[in-house]
Amino acid sequence: MSAQPASVRLARPPRAGPLRERREAALVRDAQRGSSDALEELFRRHWRRAHRAAFLVVGDSTAAEDIAQESFLAAVRALDRFDRRRPFGPWLHRIAVNRAIDFARARALRGEASLREPAEGVEPDRDGLSDELRLALLELTPEHRAVVVLRHLLGYTPGQIAEILDLPRGTVNSRLRRGLDRLRPELERGAP
Amino acid sequence: MKRDRELERALRDVPVPEETEAEERAWSVVRTAYAERGPAPPAHRIRRVALAIAAGAVALAIGLSPAGAKVGDLVSEMVGVGEPDARPALRSLPAAGELLVESEQGPWIVREDGSKRLLGDYGEATWSPHGLFVAVAEGRELIAVDPAGEVRWTHPAPARVSDPRWSPSGFRIAYRSGDDLRVIAGDGSDDRLVARDVAPVAAAWRPIGDSKLAAAPGGVGGHVLTYAPGDDGVRTVDVDTGRRVPTTRADRRRLEAPVSGEAEDRALSPDGSQVARLEHVGARDRLIVTGVGGGGSVLFSARGRLTGPTWSPDGHWLLVGWPAADQWLFIEVDRPRHVVPYDRISEQFDPGDPRGAAFPRVSGWILPRR
Numbered sequence: 001m002s003a004q005p006a007s008v009r010l011a012r013p014p015r016a017g018p019l020r021e022r023r024e025a026a027l028v029r030d031a032q033r034g035s036s037d038a039l040e041e042l043f044r045r046h047w048r049r050a051h052r053a054a055f056l057v058v059g060d061s062t063a064a065e066d067i068a069q070e071s072f073l074a075a076v077r078a079l080d081r082f083d084r085r086r087p088f089g090p091w092l093h094r095i096a097v098n099r100a101i102d103f104a105r106a107r108a109l110r111g112e113a114s115l116r117e118p119a120e121g122v123e124p125d126r127d128g129l130s131d132e133l134r135l136a137l138l139e140l141t142p143e144h145r146a147v148v149v150l151r152h153l154l155g156y157t158p159g160q161i162a163e164i165l166d167l168p169r170g171t172v173n174s175r176l177r178r179g180l181d182r183l184r185p186e187l188e189r190g191a192p
Numbered sequence: 193m194k195r196d197r198e199l200e201r202a203l204r205d206v207p208v209p210e211e212t213e214a215e216e217r218a219w220s221v222v223r224t225a226y227a228e229r230g231p232a233p234p235a236h237r238i239r240r241v242a243l244a245i246a247a248g249a250v251a252l253a254i255g256l257s258p259a260g261a262k263v264g265d266l267v268s269e270m271v272g273v274g275e276p277d278a279r280p281a282l283r284s285l286p287a288a289g290e291l292l293v294e295s296e297q298g299p300w301i302v303r304e305d306g307s308k309r310l311l312g313d314y315g316e317a318t319w320s321p322h323g324l325f326v327a328v329a330e331g332r333e334l335i336a337v338d339p340a341g342e343v344r345w346t347h348p349a350p351a352r353v354s355d356p357r358w359s360p361s362g363f364r365i366a367y368r369s370g371d372d373l374r375v376i377a378g379d380g381s382d383d384r385l386v387a388r389d390v391a392p393v394a395a396a397w398r399p400i401g402d403s404k405l406a407a408a409p410g411g412v413g414g415h416v417l418t419y420a421p422g423d424d425g426v427r428t429v430d431v432d433t434g435r436r437v438p439t440t441r442a443d444r445r446r447l448e449a450p451v452s453g454e455a456e457d458r459a460l461s462p463d464g465s466q467v468a469r470l471e472h473v474g475a476r477d478r479l480i481v482t483g484v485g486g487g488g489s490v491l492f493s494a495r496g497r498l499t500g501p502t503w504s505p506d507g508h509w510l511l512v513g514w515p516a517a518d519q520w521l522f523i524e525v526d527r528p529r530h531v532v533p534y535d536r537i538s539e540q541f542d543p544g545d546p547r548g549a550a551f552p553r554v555s556g557w558i559l560p561r562r
Contacts, residue, residue, distance in 0.1 A: 031226075039226050040219065047215050052208055061209040069218040074539060076226050095539070105341075106297070106310050133202045152196065153203040166283060166306055180199070187198050 025084045032079055043072060046089055049154060050096040056149045057100035058107075059138045067103055071096040093154055094164045097146050101165075104142035136186045140179055147175040148183070286522045286532050287504035289559045290339075291511075292319050292326060295541035295552040299328060301339050308540075311341045316555070318365075320358045320378070323560025327365050329353035334367055336380060339560075345380030355394035364415050364431060366395045373419050375431045386431055391420035396446040398428070399464075418443040459500070461507045466525075468501040468510050479512055481525060491528040492521065499551065505559040513537065515551040 024045075030038035050071060055064035074095050075082075082091065137145055143165075150161045158176065162169040208214075283306040285291065291302040299317035302308045311317070314328035314335065325344060328335045334353045336344040351370025358365050363378045366386070373390045376383040386395075398416035418428045418439060426447060428439040445467075446460060458469035468491075471478045477498040482488030492498075496516030503510060510523045520537050524530040541552040 036223060036226060040223070043219055043222055047218060048211065051211065051214060051218075052204075052206070055208045056203060056206065061214070064208070065210075065214040065218065068214075069221055072218065072222045073225050076222060078536075078539075102297075102310055106313065133199075134206045148199075149203065152199045155200075183199065187202070 024088050028079075028082060028084050028088055032082070032084075039076070042088060046092050047072070049089075050092055053093065053149050053153055054096050054100040056134065056137060056153065057097060057142055057145045058104050059134070063103055064100070067099045068096055071099060090156070090160065090164060093150070093156075097150060097164065101142045101146050104145075133183065133186045136183050140182055144175045144179045144182075147172055148179040151176055283534075285504075285557075286524070287506050287509045289505040289557050290323060291502075291554055292317055292556040292558075293541055293552045294555050296550045297542055299326060299555070300541055300552075301326070309339070309341060311337050311339075312343075316354060316356060318356045318358055319556045319558050321360050321362050321558075323558050324362075325358075325378075327356040327358055327367075329356055329367070332369075334365070334376065334380075336365075336378075347376055347380050347383060349374065349383070354392075357394055357397060359397045359415055359417075360400045361414050364397075366397065366417055366419075366431070368392070368394075371422070375415075375417070384431075386417065386429060387419060387421060387427070389422040391422050393420040393447065395419040396443070398440075398443060398446070416443075418447045420447065457499075457501075459503055461503050462505055463507055466507075468503065470498050470501065470512070472497075479510065479523065481510070489528075491525065492523050492531065500554055502554045502557050504557055511554055511557065513551060513554070518551070520554075 024042070027038045027042050031042060047068065051064055051068040054067040054071075055061055058064055058067065071092060075088075075092055082088075137148065140148070146165065147161055150156045150164060151158070156164065158169055158172045161167070162172045165172070285302070285304050285306070288304055290304065291300075293300045293302055293308075294315075294317055297310060298314045299311045300308050301311065311326060311328065314330045314337075316329045318327050320326065320336075323339065325336050325338055328337060330353070332349050332352055334347045334349055334356060336346075338344060349367070349369040351372070354368045356365055356367040358378070364375050365378060366373065366375050368374070368390065371389050373386040373388075373395055374383060375386050396418045398418065400414050415431045416428060416437060417431050418426060421427050426439050426444055428437050428443050429435065430437055442464070448458075458467055460467055466481050466483055468479065468481050471480055476493055476495050478490050479492040479498060479501060480488050480490050491510065492512065494514055494517075496514065499513035499515060501510045501512045508525055510525055512521050512523065513519075514521055515538075517533075518536055518538050520534045522532040522534075538551050542550055
């Protein structure tokens with residue numbers, strides 16, 4: 001069980017630089033040709049962000065692990081027909097976040113309460129903001145959570161989010177605004 | 193901006209239980225799946241197959257198109273048919289209405305703008321006539337839910353429920369419970385047996401207009417149901433009185449080619465004037481539309497199985513599934529070279545299935561009147 005702050009281990013937000021894209025395209029090409037090293041590099045680059053995004057949308061670490069894992073499995077199944085001109089990250093995030101939304105909706109439909117599990121085995125954040133923020137996030141609908149997570153964890157623009165979630169851009173903007181309005185008190189409470 | 197940065201930092205810092213362990217567990221599974229997927233086919237072969245499929249589709253369209261049609265138009269209109277990533281996701285329906293789709297996860301409603309909602313972990317599903325409710329089967333229960341997925345009522349049946357069908361009036365639902373045919377009121381009350389030991393075929397309601405036309409002096413109500421008894425033949429009853437009524441040719445046709453989405457390989461158009469059916473010819477499937485009086489034309493042909501078909505509420509479009517290409521094809525009936533393909537259908541309706549997503553089944557396309 002690691003107590004290392006998660007932010008230290010997380011990969012940096014996606015950059016749109018051509019070098020990174022070229023490298024990633026080469027990794028996808030090599031993985032398509034059977035290189036497990038290339039696949040592992042892709043996995044390591046993207047796992048934590050996909051896993052964290054799923055966790056923040058569903059609020060349940062077991063489900064988040066399943067969702068992120070199944071998203072990678074879906075990516076592996078579809079790898080041979082993946083268009084290498086497209087970036088891998090948004091493709092994977094599209095799968096993971098949409099699955100997370102569907103999972104959260106399905107659970108809500110089944111009448112299950114949101115799981116607000118404590119982050120056992122992890123050192124509490126220094127100011128306690130993160131966990132409170134996570135709980136505040138769970139007050140939002142899955143659709144609103146997904147938009148906030150795509151924007152502020154994964155770093156996508158509203159236009160890109162609209163593309164990922166198949167939503168009109170105006171809907172993305174309004175969900176972002178409503179989500180941030182709801183989270184603002186928690187952020188202000190944590191501000192110095 | 194400062195708030196944005198704080199939020200970004202906070203989201204990155206939210207502790208995720210067993211983050212490292214989860215990563216290693218997942219990598220182990222993903223690595224195994226990757227090792228078991230077999231050698232990748234050469235990219236040029238995939239491209240060649242896709243091009244062959246697309247070329248075949250275009251050639252067929254050319255063969256079926258009116259004289260003088262421009263080849264360039266055909267190619268541009270059919271681009272993406274059979275190709276991976278034709279369209280990354282279902283964005284919108286080409287005609288007004290909403291789809292009801294059955295998947296391994298349960299029934300989904302797909303709205304005209306392409307947005308969709310999972311109704312819950314249920315089995316078969318059927319629209320109410322105006323799209324206000326969906327009747328779903330789940331084991332021995334018949335359940336009515338609204339389009340938001342909220343359960344309105346639940347009825348425990350004597351045996352496993354299958355083939356629920358809402359009457360055109362909205363006031364009755366016919367369903368099979370084991371080998372019995374039963375009818376229940378639209379509010380979940382007054383469940384009654386109609387017939388025992390019926391064939392495993394969904395019963396078909398007579399449209400309200402036809403019921404009035406066929407009304408005998410003795411009075412035939414608005415709830416006339418045609419079904420297949422287990423001893424062969426076809427039988428029609430007024431379920432409100434329990435009296436048998438003569439089976440018309442239209443009743444028989446509705447039982448054999450039910451309304452859109454209710455059969456595996458054929459569907460009656462909304463106005464009842466045409467039947468769309470799938471025909472298996474060797475390794476290919478053909479979508480054929482015939483008039484009630486006979487005749488017909490091939491709208492589309494593809495290598496592998498096609499599923500559906502389902503008519504749009506306005507009768508101008510047909511939706512067929514093409515599992516081998518993992519696509520839905522929307523085909524304009526009067527302009528069959530106009531095909532709108534959507535790709536990766538299984539994944540969209542069966543997210544999270546580690547065994548691999550199953551191809552979903554469309555069980556209805558209606559114009560809701562909410």
